[in-house]
Amino acid sequence: MDEDLSVAIDNHKTLWLTEISRVTFEDQALDDLGGDGGVFVVLEDSVEGTFEVLAKATSIWSGESLLNLFAKALRKTPHHLRLVPQP
Structure with missing residues (x-):
C-alpha cells in the first residue's frame, strides 16, 4: 500500500493508519x-x-x-485532519 494516513497529536506523537511489517507484528506479539x-x-x-x-x-x-476514499476526498478540496475532543 502506497498511502498512509496520519494525524499529529503533538510535536512528537503521531497516530497512523498504516500497514505494518511482519517483524513489527511478531515483535509486539500481536497474534x-x-x-x-x-x-x-x-x-x-x-x-x-x-x-x-x-x-x-x-x-x-x-x-x-x-485509504483510496480518503485520498480522493482530500484531493477535491483542501481538508485538514484534526482530533476532536470528546465531551
Whole structure:
C-alpha cells in the first residue's frame, strides 16, 4: 500500500493508519489480531523512538479502499485532519 494516513497529536506523537511489517507484528506479539495483513492504528513517538500498534482497523482490501476514499476526498478540496475532543 502506497498511502498512509496520519494525524499529529503533538510535536512528537503521531497516530497512523498504516500497514505494518511482519517483524513489527511478531515483535509486539500481536497474534490476537489474526494476522499481519491489513491496516492498523499505530502510535509513533519520535522522542521515545516507539511504534506501538494499538488496533487492527481492517483487512488489507478494505483498508486500501478506505485509504483510496480518503485520498480522493482530500484531493477535491483542501481538508485538514484534526482530533476532536470528546465531551
